[in-house]
Amino acid sequence: RTGALDEMVLSLTARGMTSGEIVAHLDEVYGMKTSKETISTITDKALDSMNEWRTRPLDAVYPVVFVDAIHVKIRDGQVANRPIYVAIAVTADGYREILGLWAGDGGEGAKFWQQVLTDLRNRGVRDVLMLVCDGLSALPDAVANVWPQTV
Structure with missing residues (x-):
């Protein structure tokens, strides 16, 4: 080969x-x-x-993290629209870094975002200065549970 x-x-x-x-x-x-x-x-x-x-370790602090979900067609036996949760950070050096991609099984929800943010914390992210997201109403509570000082 x-x-x-x-x-x-x-x-x-x-x-x-x-x-x-x-x-x-x-x-x-x-x-x-x-x-x-x-x-x-x-x-x-x-x-x-x-x-x-x-599963790689991440930086302890990120000045900015962007989170959102995109919907894509995924074949898993049959083709279905599924959300892919995306977290992209700006590092302290000013570079963009994809922190992770997570495939969801339903609509975009705060419960799944809580799992995503907890995964990031478990991989070493101790603080995020500012998190940028869309208007999902329960997302600020999920962020506050993981990083209480994040704006």
Whole structure:
């Protein structure tokens, strides 16, 4: 296998193709015989890297954190709109950093945001000076529970 094949498999997976569809695509387009197990090995390697990123320690303080949810179509047996909760910070050095992405299973709610903010605190974020969010009414209470001095 080459790195290019791994990149192609990950790209096709990200576009929503199943392992079986990828095997068929590689055979049809490139005449390449492979197996679902090979495809799974490639995607599992990427999942390990993603998990390391998702659980990495974060800075203790961020001057600004932006939070919001975007709704995307996700295939999980069937295609459905699901919220992806996003937290992006501005570091003390002025750089943007994606703190995390979380897939929800319902509408955007303060209860899920409480879990997201608690996860950030558990990964090392001790203080956020300012949190920027939309008008979700219960979100300020969730923020105050995790970082009481945050504006």
